Amino acid sequence: MSDAPLKVSTEGLDRRRFLSWTSSFGLGGTLFPGVLWAESRTLPEITSETVAHAAEVAGLTFTDEEREMMLQGLESNLQSYEALRSIDIPNEVPPALHFDPAPPARRPERGTGVVRRSRRPTVLKPGTVEEVAFWPVTDLAELIRTRQVSSEELTRMYLDRLERHGPTLEAVITLTPERALEQARTADREIARGEIRGPLHGIPWGAKDLLAVDGYPTTWGAGPFRDEIRAGDATVVRRLDEAGAVLVAKLTLGALAMGDYWFGGRTRNPWNLEQGSSGSSAGSAAATVAGLVGFSIGTETLGSIVSPSTRTGATGLRPTFGRVSRAGAMALSWSMDKLGPICRSVEDCALVFAAIHGADGRDPTARSVPFDWDPGRPLSDLRIGYLASAFEDGDADDRAVLDAVRAMGVEPIPMELPDAYPLGALRVILNAEASAAFDALTRTDRDEELVRQTRGSWPNSFRTARFIPAVEYIQANRVRTMVMGALDAAFDGLDAVLTPSYADDVLLMTNLTGHPVTVLPHGFTDEGSPKSFSFLGRLYGDDASLRLAKAYQDSTDFHRRVPPRFAV
Numbered sequence: 001m002s003d004a005p006l007k008v009s010t011e012g013l014d015r016r017r018f019l020s021w022t023s024s025f026g027l028g029g030t031l032f033p034g035v036l037w038a039e040s041r042t043l044p045e046i047t048s049e050t051v052a053h054a055a056e057v058a059g060l061t062f063t064d065e066e067r068e069m070m071l072q073g074l075e076s077n078l079q080s081y082e083a084l085r086s087i088d089i090p091n092e093v094p095p096a097l098h099f100d101p102a103p104p105a106r107r108p109e110r111g112t113g114v115v116r117r118s119r120r121p122t123v124l125k126p127g128t129v130e131e132v133a134f135w136p137v138t139d140l141a142e143l144i145r146t147r148q149v150s151s152e153e154l155t156r157m158y159l160d161r162l163e164r165h166g167p168t169l170e171a172v173i174t175l176t177p178e179r180a181l182e183q184a185r186t187a188d189r190e191i192a193r194g195e196i197r198g199p200l201h202g203i204p205w206g207a208k209d210l211l212a213v214d215g216y217p218t219t220w221g222a223g224p225f226r227d228e229i230r231a232g233d234a235t236v237v238r239r240l241d242e243a244g245a246v247l248v249a250k251l252t253l254g255a256l257a258m259g260d261y262w263f264g265g266r267t268r269n270p271w272n273l274e275q276g277s278s279g280s281s282a283g284s285a286a287a288t289v290a291g292l293v294g295f296s297i298g299t300e301t302l303g304s305i306v307s308p309s310t311r312t313g314a315t316g317l318r319p320t321f322g323r324v325s326r327a328g329a330m331a332l333s334w335s336m337d338k339l340g341p342i343c344r345s346v347e348d349c350a351l352v353f354a355a356i357h358g359a360d361g362r363d364p365t366a367r368s369v370p371f372d373w374d375p376g377r378p379l380s381d382l383r384i385g386y387l388a389s390a391f392e393d394g395d396a397d398d399r400a401v402l403d404a405v406r407a408m409g410v411e412p413i414p415m416e417l418p419d420a421y422p423l424g425a426l427r428v429i430l431n432a433e434a435s436a437a438f439d440a441l442t443r444t445d446r447d448e449e450l451v452r453q454t455r456g457s458w459p460n461s462f463r464t465a466r467f468i469p470a471v472e473y474i475q476a477n478r479v480r481t482m483v484m485g486a487l488d489a490a491f492d493g494l495d496a497v498l499t500p501s502y503a504d505d506v507l508l509m510t511n512l513t514g515h516p517v518t519v520l521p522h523g524f525t526d527e528g529s530p531k532s533f534s535f536l537g538r539l540y541g542d543d544a545s546l547r548l549a550k551a552y553q554d555s556t557d558f559h560r561r562v563p564p565r566f567a568v
Contacts, residue, residue, distance in 0.1 A: 101514030151202030201244030234328025251283030313530030321514030
């Protein structure tokens with residue numbers, strides 16, 4: 001037999017598979033004897049015209065000769081895509097590349113830190129347990145510690161309020177009464193023996209329903225997953241269990257962590273039921289402000305703690321990226337997702353954060369960095385900045401925060417965010433990662449089951465993201481590295497920065513760089529809706545932003561106001 005390659009007719013055969021196999025051996029469409037063919041099937045053929053149209057989508061131009069030369073490689077790429085798509089990749093599997101917000105020269109310390117609570121005045125039980133529904137965790141903890149109220153009493157009270165008011169707010173997906181009452185009774189037995197685990201012991205809380213809780217549905221707010229039960233608990237759930245907290249409900253989120261529309265309706269703003277509570281931590285913020293839970297856990301990728309906290313008047317902490325493990329939480333963007341507390345006061349946020357932060361060996365981006373909380377320390381050891389341009393045309397409530405901080409003996413230093421970068425263009429990072437996280441949803445057409453089908457909602461974003469070139473995704477991340485360096489230089493030794501929550505590009509930039517922020521109410525509109533202000537921290541400087549925010553919040557009463565519709 002001749003050693004010359006055998007020419008084989010490809011008529012009726014799988015052209016993609018043929019070209020992939022032959023090009024991998026450098027055969028240029030020929031086969032040696034003995035090569036076995038797989039079952040043939042009919043697939044669309046990539047032509048020079050196809051490449052020309054695709055190049056337009058990517059903003060590129062190629063000559064006729066260049067397009068012809070690309071065809072075989074593009075066919076091979078398609079075969080690779082099909083091979084990858086044959087693998088079932090669970091949502092919790094992260095990419096091999098991990099985002100790290102810390103510049104090389106600013107590696108954080110390791111450890112746990114020391115937490116000291118503020119001194120509390122004597123706390124006395126009111127006439128009925130429900131009258132404490134809006135109390136902060138710090139006061140609820142004193143009631144439980146002094147055994148004026150049992151955890152079981154508190155738990156039954158919040159479960160009752162969840163049943164009564166949850167449907168009005170459309171804020172509850174799943175109640176967890178059996179689990180909650182068992183935890184509460186355990187807490188009461190331990191407290192009776194003097195075994196107090198900490199300030200969260202016996203405190204009822206609610207989880208954004210993208211956190212896995214063993215034995216209960218974890219719906220992600222989306223119809224395609226409404227019956228999903230995921231084995232095991234998310235790390236945050238497990239750590240709050242260890243702190244003695246009592247999980248009473250899984251709360252709503254906008255479908256797949258966007259907005260406030262979920263498969264059962266739209267979560268409402270407790271201050272205005274005609275308005276949504278914003279998202280995506282919609283139920284966490286609404287339930288906390290309406291006095292349905294002692295505190296809650298939310299998540300943020302691009303505003304999902306800041307936005308609903310602003311809308312409802314909650315106090316929230318978006319921690320530094322990587323300070324709280326996301327293991328057991330729905331992945332949307334592996335380089336941007338962050339978990340944090342939504343509460344009724346800044347110190348509540350600090351105490352919850354103290355219980356949930358740190359590496360766990362499950363989330364490869366999670367770090368154990370010391371968290372030192374001592375609200376009694378003077379502010380004089382902090383170097384504070386303010387985003388000067390944001391106050392030039394800011395409203396009176398924004399300027400009042402600046403004046404209040406000055407009255408505390410701190411003179412903020414004017415600063416500006418770097419503005420040399422097209423931040424809006426970097427949103428392709430989120431869109432590409434989110435599309436990958438829900439790849440199968442798009443390819444199986446189950447994205448049609450999501451309640452929102454608008455130009456700006458996830459189904460359309462997922463489809464559009466399929467046309468983001470891999471090269472552009474990588475280039476966007478390289479620009480992101482430059483933004484991270486520029487913002488680090490802009491902080492220039494500052495511990496915290498004062499800014500209106502939606503000033504300039506502050507929300508997008510700091511979510512891309514991983515900086516922490518504490519958001520709290522600082523006023524109300526003429527229509528009676530809350531407004532918010534943000535205290536940015538340097539990377540891993542969550543304690544400084546919290547301490548400054550607490551000092552300001554202690555001088556106001558905005559966080560103590562109660563939505564009339566849900567008052568006791």
